[in-house]
Amino acid sequence: MRPRVLLADDHAVVADGLARLITDVADLVGQVNDGVRLVEETHRLRPDIVVADVTMPGMSGIDAMRRLKAEGSEARFIFLTIHTEARLAAEAMRSGAAAYLLKQSAGNELLDAIQAVMHGRTYLTPLVASSFHNSLQFQKRVFEWTPSERTMVLMNDLADYGNASAGSAPRNGIIVYVAPPSRTLETMPSSERMYSLMNHETVHVANADVANSRDQRWRRFFGGKPAPNQEHPESILYNYLTVPRYNAPRWYFEGAATFMETWMAGGIGRAQGAFDEMVFRAMVRDNAHFYSNLGLVSKGVATDFQTVTNAYLYGTRFDTYLAFVHSPEAVVEWLKRDEGSEAYYARPGHTPEIHAGTEIVEFSPAEDLARTIEVVTRNLEGAQA
Numbered sequence: 001m002r003p004r005v006l007l008a009d010d011h012a013v014v015a016d017g018l019a020r021l022i023t024d025v026a027d028l029v030g031q032v033n034d035g036v037r038l039v040e041e042t043h044r045l046r047p048d049i050v051v052a053d054v055t056m057p058g059m060s061g062i063d064a065m066r067r068l069k070a071e072g073s074e075a076r077f078i079f080l081t082i083h084t085e086a087r088l089a090a091e092a093m094r095s096g097a098a099a100y101l102l103k104q105s106a107g108n109e110l111l112d113a114i115q116a117v118m119h120g121r122t123y124l125t126p127l128v129a130s131s132f133h134n135s136l137q138f139q140k141r142v143f144e145w146t147p148s149e150r151t152m153v154l155m156n157d158l159a160d161y162g163n164a165s166a167g168s169a170p171r172n173g174i175i176v177y178v179a180p181p182s183r184t185l186e187t188m189p190s191s192e193r194m195y196s197l198m199n200h201e202t203v204h205v206a207n208a209d210v211a212n213s214r215d216q217r218w219r220r221f222f223g224g225k226p227a228p229n230q231e232h233p234e235s236i237l238y239n240y241l242t243v244p245r246y247n248a249p250r251w252y253f254e255g256a257a258t259f260m261e262t263w264m265a266g267g268i269g270r271a272q273g274a275f276d277e278m279v280f281r282a283m284v285r286d287n288a289h290f291y292s293n294l295g296l297v298s299k300g301v302a303t304d305f306q307t308v309t310n311a312y313l314y315g316t317r318f319d320t321y322l323a324f325v326h327s328p329e330a331v332v333e334w335l336k337r338d339e340g341s342e343a344y345y346a347r348p349g350h351t352p353e354i355h356a357g358t359e360i361v362e363f364s365p366a367e368d369l370a371r372t373i374e375v376v377t378r379n380l381e382g383a384q385a
Contacts (some may be wrong), residue, residue: 001029002025002026003025003026003027003047003048003049003114003118004026004029004045004046004047004048004049005022005026005027005028005029005047005048005049005050005051005114005211006028006029006030006031006032006038006041006045006047006049006050006051006075006332007019007022007028007030007031007032007050007051007052008031008032008033008034008035008037008038008050008051008052008053008056008061008064008072009031009033009051009052009053009056009080010033010034010053010056010057011053012033014063014103015031015033018051018080018110019031020139021107021110021111022051022110022114024111025111025115026047026049026112026114027234028243029045029047030045030047033056033057034056034057034058034059035056035057035058035059035060035061035063035064036058036059036064038050038052038056038059038061038064038319039056039059039067039068039074042068042073042075043068043073044262046075047075048075048076048118049075049076049077049078049098049114049118050065050075050076050077050078050079051078051080051110051114052064052065052078052079052080052149053079053080053081054079054083054088054092054093055081055083056185061077061079061081062079062088062091062092062095062097065077065092065096065097066095066096066190069096071097076098076112076117077092077096077097077098077099077125078097078098078099078100078113078114078117079097079099079100079101080101080102080103080110081100081101081102081103082103088100089178091149093122093157093178094157094179097122098116098121098122098123099113099117099122099123100123101113101123121191128153128155128176128194128198129153130193131195131197131198131199132151132174132198133200134198134203135198135199135202135203135264136151138199138202138264139202139203139205139206140179142260142332143206143207143332143335143336144336144338145206145209145210146378147172147205147206147209148172148209148211148219148225149171149172149300150172151172151173151174151202151205152171152172152173152174153173153174153176154173154174154175154177155175155176156175156176156177156335157177157178157179158177159179160179161177161178161179162177162178162179162193163177163197164176164177164197164198164201165201165204166204166205166210167204167205168204168205168208168209168225168243168246169208169225169226169228169239169242169243169246170224170225170226170227171225171229172205172209173205174198174201174202174205175193175379176197176201188241195265196261196265196269199261199264199265200257200258200261200262201257203256203257203260203261204253204257204373207245207248207253207256207257207335208243208245208246208253209225209243210245210336211373212337212338212341213339214339214340214343215241215242215243215244215343218241218242219242222238222241222242224242225239225242225243225246226239226242227236227239228245240343242384244337244343244344245337245343245344245345247344248297248344248345249293249297249311249312250296250297250301250311250315251293251296251312251314251315252315252345253311253315254311254312254315254316255311255312255314255315255316255317255318255319256315256319256335258270258271258312258315258316258318258319258332259271259319259323259331260315263328270312270316271316271319272320276313276316276317279313280313280317291310291314296311298311308341309383319331322334377379
C-alpha cells in the first residue's frame with residue numbers, strides 16, 4: 001500500500017516540484033505553507049509521513065514535529081531543507097525526525113528516503129558521505145596515498161557534544177558524533193562543520209595509513225595492521241613495523257590535520273588563527289614556559305584547559321611556520337611516507353637553519369619544536385612592535 005504524505009513548504013515553486021516527485025511513490029494527501037497549519041492538517045488528515053521544511057512562517061518544522069509528537073501523532077517526519085549545518089540535522093534527528101535531506105540533493109534521494117522511512121529506517125543526507133569522499137580524493141592525490149583498505153565512517157549520537165575521531169589500526173575508520181558542538185571555550189573557527197571534520201579526520205587516516213614498500217612487506221607478513229594491546233606488549237613492535245606513523249606524537253598528527261584542514265577550506269580554520277596567535281604572543285610577553293617535544297606528550301597533556309589543546313597549538317604553529325619558510329609543498333613532502341623517509345616522522349639529516357629575525361635556529365622536524373616556536377613568536381612580535 002502506498003504511504004500517505006503531507007507536504008509542508010512555504011516556497012510555492014519548490015513545493016510544486018516536490019509534490020510531483022512524491023506522487024511517484026506515495027499518495028499526496030495535502031499541502032501547507034506554514035507550521036501552524038502543518039499541525040492542524042496533520043491531526044485532520046493523519047498522514048503516514050510528513051515532508052517538511054525546517055524554516056517556515058508561524059512555527060518551525062522541528063517545533064511543529066515536537067508539538068505533534070507530544071500530542072500523540074504517529075506521523076514520521078522527513079525534513080527537506082537548504083540548511084547544511086550539522087547541528088540542525090542533529091537537533092531534528094534527536095527530536096524524532098526519521099530523515100534529514102538537503103534540497104539541493106532532492107530527487108531520487110527523497111524517494112529513497114520515503115521508502116526507507118516506510119520500512120522503519122532513518123535516513124540522513126549524503127552530505128556526510130560526499131564530504132568524506134571529496135576529502136579522501138584530496139588526501140590520495142596530495143599525499144600520493146593508496147589506502148590499504150576502505151575507510152569505515154560511523155555516525156552516532158552517543159555523546160553530549162559533537163566531535164569526531166579517527167584511527168588506522170587495525171582498520172581505517174572515522175567516528176562522527178553528530179550532536180551540536182560545545183560553545184564553551186570554543187577555539188575552532190571553521191567552515192561548515194561536517195566538511196571541516198571530514199577534512200581533519202581523513203588527514204589523520206592518511207597520515208597513519210600511508211606506507212612505503214617496507215611497511216607494505218610487514219603488513220603482508222602480519223596479515224594486516226596489528227593494534228597495540230596492553231596485554232601483549234610485543235604488539236607495540238608489530239604495530240610500529242606495519243603502521244610506523246601511528247606512533248608519532250599527538251602534536252604531529254593534530255598539527256598536520258589542522259594545517260591541511262585550513263588549506264582545504266581556503267584558509268578558514270585554526271592555522272594562523274586569532275586564538276593561537278593570542279596564546280603564543282601572551283606566552284612570549286609573560287616569559288612563559290614553552291614545552292619541549294617530551295613535555296608536550298607528558299606534562300603538557302595534563303595542564304590543558306581543553307583536551308590536548310597544546311597538541312593543536314604547538315603542532316599547528318610548527319607546521320604553519322615550516323610552510324612559511326619552506327612552502328606548503330615542503331610540509332606535504334615531510335608528511336608523506338615515501339621510500340626516503342624515516343619510519344617515525346623525521347627525515348634523516350634534515351637540519352636546515354631557520355632565520356627568524358635576528359636569531360638563527362637550527363632544527364630538525366623531530367627536535368627543538370618549542371625553541372623554534374618561541375623564537376619565531378618573539379621575532380614576529382618584535383617586527384610588529
